[in-house]
Amino acid sequence: MSGKTLFEKIWNDHAVHTTEDGYTLLYIGRHLAHDGSGHAFGFLEKRGLKVRRPELTFATPDHGVPTTSHKLEDITDPMQRRAVETLTRNAANHNVTLFDLGDSRQGIVHVVGPEQGITLPGLVMVCGDSHTSTHGALGALAFGIGASDVFHVLATQTTWQRKPDAMRVTVDGERPFGVTAKDIILSIIAEIGANGAARHVVEYAGAAIRALTIEERLTVCNMSIEAGARAGIIAPDETTFSYVEGRPFAPKGKDWEMALDQWRALPSDADATFSREVRMDAATFAPMLTWGTSPEDALPITGSVPDPDKETNPERRQAMQATLDYIGLKPGTKLEDVPVDRVFIGSCTNSRIEDLRAVAEVARQGTAKVPAMISPGSTLVKLQAEKEGLDEIFRKAGFEWRESGCSMCVGMNGDLVAAGERCASTSNRNFPGRQGKGARTHLMSPAMAAAAALTGRFTDVRSFAQKG
Amino acid sequence: MEKFTTLTAVAAPMDRPNIDTDQLLPARFLRRPRAEGFGDVLFIDQRLKDDGTPNPDFVLNQPAYKDAHIIVADRNFGGGSSREGAPWALLDYGIRCVVASSFGDIFYNNSLKNGLLPVRLPEDVVKAIRDQLHDKPGATISVDLEKQTVIAPDGTSHAFDIESFRKTSLLKGLDDIGMTFEHEAEISAFEDGFGKRHPWLFART
Numbered sequence: 001m002s003g004k005t006l007f008e009k010i011w012n013d014h015a016v017h018t019t020e021d022g023y024t025l026l027y028i029g030r031h032l033a034h035d036g037s038g039h040a041f042g043f044l045e046k047r048g049l050k051v052r053r054p055e056l057t058f059a060t061p062d063h064g065v066p067t068t069s070h071k072l073e074d075i076t077d078p079m080q081r082r083a084v085e086t087l088t089r090n091a092a093n094h095n096v097t098l099f100d101l102g103d104s105r106q107g108i109v110h111v112v113g114p115e116q117g118i119t120l121p122g123l124v125m126v127c128g129d130s131h132t133s134t135h136g137a138l139g140a141l142a143f144g145i146g147a148s149d150v151f152h153v154l155a156t157q158t159t160w161q162r163k164p165d166a167m168r169v170t171v172d173g174e175r176p177f178g179v180t181a182k183d184i185i186l187s188i189i190a191e192i193g194a195n196g197a198a199r200h201v202v203e204y205a206g207a208a209i210r211a212l213t214i215e216e217r218l219t220v221c222n223m224s225i226e227a228g229a230r231a232g233i234i235a236p237d238e239t240t241f242s243y244v245e246g247r248p249f250a251p252k253g254k255d256w257e258m259a260l261d262q263w264r265a266l267p268s269d270a271d272a273t274f275s276r277e278v279r280m281d282a283a284t285f286a287p288m289l290t291w292g293t294s295p296e297d298a299l300p301i302t303g304s305v306p307d308p309d310k311e312t313n314p315e316r317r318q319a320m321q322a323t324l325d326y327i328g329l330k331p332g333t334k335l336e337d338v339p340v341d342r343v344f345i346g347s348c349t350n351s352r353i354e355d356l357r358a359v360a361e362v363a364r365q366g367t368a369k370v371p372a373m374i375s376p377g378s379t380l381v382k383l384q385a386e387k388e389g390l391d392e393i394f395r396k397a398g399f400e401w402r403e404s405g406c407s408m409c410v411g412m413n414g415d416l417v418a419a420g421e422r423c424a425s426t427s428n429r430n431f432p433g434r435q436g437k438g439a440r441t442h443l444m445s446p447a448m449a450a451a452a453a454l455t456g457r458f459t460d461v462r463s464f465a466q467k468g
Numbered sequence: 469m470e471k472f473t474t475l476t477a478v479a480a481p482m483d484r485p486n487i488d489t490d491q492l493l494p495a496r497f498l499r500r501p502r503a504e505g506f507g508d509v510l511f512i513d514q515r516l517k518d519d520g521t522p523n524p525d526f527v528l529n530q531p532a533y534k535d536a537h538i539i540v541a542d543r544n545f546g547g548g549s550s551r552e553g554a555p556w557a558l559l560d561y562g563i564r565c566v567v568a569s570s571f572g573d574i575f576y577n578n579s580l581k582n583g584l585l586p587v588r589l590p591e592d593v594v595k596a597i598r599d600q601l602h603d604k605p606g607a608t609i610s611v612d613l614e615k616q617t618v619i620a621p622d623g624t625s626h627a628f629d630i631e632s633f634r635k636t637s638l639l640k641g642l643d644d645i646g647m648t649f650e651h652e653a654e655i656s657a658f659e660d661g662f663g664k665r666h667p668w669l670f671a672r673t
């Protein structure tokens with residue numbers, strides 16, 4: 001019998017029951033809730049049920065919170081305000097741990113989980129949000145679920161799942177100067193496609209992945225869902241353990257030793273098999289950005305807008321033309337010649353302290369030519385950045401320094417990109433209408449977004465970094 | 469959940485790949501209570517023009533597809549956000565089945581839990597069905613969940629896969645929780661062992 005993959009080991013450790021046709025009732029190690037969890041708590045109350053294991057659910061408001069202030073009364077949209085209030089009430093009624101507005105531990109749920117040590121290697125974790133894949137960076141099997149499933153998890157601490165297949169993306173080699181974790185994941189998605197990993201858990205492996213910090217791994221795993229993956233995961237190693245150790249909800253003392261023993265046994269066995277393998281060489285990567293309306297539409301900054309006339313498949317040609325009509329770009333235009341209207345730095349992809357330091361490195365070299373705003377991933381990240389004086393650099397360079405939340409990634413709090421406006425964004429989705437109706441979103445790394453702010457157009461950050 | 473057995477209905481072709489859940493249901497409607505319904509906001513930014521009048525170019529607005537209960541799409545339908553409002557919007561609008569060559573995984577699961585049948589067929593088959601629908605706007609297709617077949621407008625029959633676990637709940641209109649409660653003793657026994665293996669998870673800090 002062949003060995004087991006990392007994800008299979010975690011799966012097996014959480015499998016309560018498996019039906020004849022391979023559906024598994026999976027136990028949920030930790031569940032994260034946010035201000036979008038109202039439907040699920042509502043279903044629970046309607047059925048007269050209780051939260052089965054309240055100590056395994058952690059909640060924080062993020063999607064609809066304002067970034068100009070963290071006061072509840074400053075939420076102008078009554079629906080969003082009600083959602084945040086409802087989360088507070090649900091957490092209290094059901095005895096669930098809450099990091100509410102005003103608590104320094106508040107933030108985007110996928111930033112808060114790792115930061116607080118809620119996210120741990122070897123766990124099955126869920127959240128009613130597709131970017132739950134983020135938590136795989138620490139060696140957890142973490143995936144997004146819908147409201148019906150969140151309700152089911154609250155009531156039973158389990159979920160019925162078909163076992164996904166295992167896929168491995170190995171990135172060998174050393175990434176060149178100027179290439180960030182965001183460029184790695186955009187390169188992977190461009191290679192395998194927006195549904196290239198559908199029904200699979202993607203394990204990221206190889207020297208270039210091992211060399212990443214945990215924050216960089218979080219960026220990579222975050223966008224697994226943009227390749228259609230059920231989850232993304234990276235084997236826990238010493239980098240992981242030293243990140244987790246000492247965090248508030250991480251095991252301590254004797255428990256820490258016991259946990260470490262378990263976690264060291266998690267990496268995929270040498271003879272484990274994957275149903276699909278993809279290999280890439282980080283040495284060939286460059287700073288990337290998206291030109292279209294799917295994360296798979298990614299190109300190096302040195303590239304040009306593709307030409308639908310060169311596409312031989314008529315349906316694909318039509319789709320590409322529709323994309324260009326929406327995004328307002330002409331075929332053949334050099335990406336570096338495209339002007340931007342605004343810049344957004346934030347979201348669960350790129351709003352952690354290392355991201356903000358990278359932005360500061362660029363921001364200290366000039367002044368923003370277009371509106372640029374920064375929303376840190378959590379209030380603790382905000383405080384840390386201020387301790388390091390990064391906020392001073394941002395303000396001096398004309399960037400707006402905001403409170404933490406999902407903000408312009410999804411625009412639910414009113415931070416919107418206007419119709420027809422072009423936004424350089426560090427978030428994860430460039431879908432039509434994602435940042436606001438008619439908004440044109442271009443995904444890129446924090447350093448690239450900062451460079452775009454300083455020049456007012458897409459810019460190869462390597463020209464900046466060399467000057468610095 | 470409403471059960472799904474068989475359906476013969478007008479099918480609307482949607483040629484673009486990657487129709488994500490943000491397009492199906494923009495984020496600004498996510499805070500609506502379920503009881504208010506989401507049918508009026510399905511594809512709203514494409515279905516309606518800026519002045520709120522129907523966009524005649526959008527497929528579901530064309531007279532031939534007035535009674536469509538099926539959508540035949542391309543690849544990666546329902547990718548993106550986990551919002552369950554996406555299948556709710558389709559259902560409330562009257563769509564009971566979506567045929568595509570691939571789906572976003574979370575959307576696929578969410579659909580099954582709400583009585584919306586996602587049917588996966590090979591890319592060339594899906595393309596052929598869309599071509600037939602373009603040739604004869606308003607043509608119907610038939611879906612039989614028990615037999616796991618789709619009958620295209622030209623009469624050809626195509627078998628699709630669905631796990632029997634999901635098939636049974638759809639046919640009977642059952643949601644997961646009833647079945648899960650039957651495993652209550654097993655969950656409790658599992659939980660004991662799990663708690664011993666990972667005691668730190670259950671300790672409240």
Ligand code: SF4
Binds near residue numbers: 348410
């Ligand atoms: S930052 Fe964006 S992608 Fe991340 S959880 Fe919030 S809305 Fe979702």
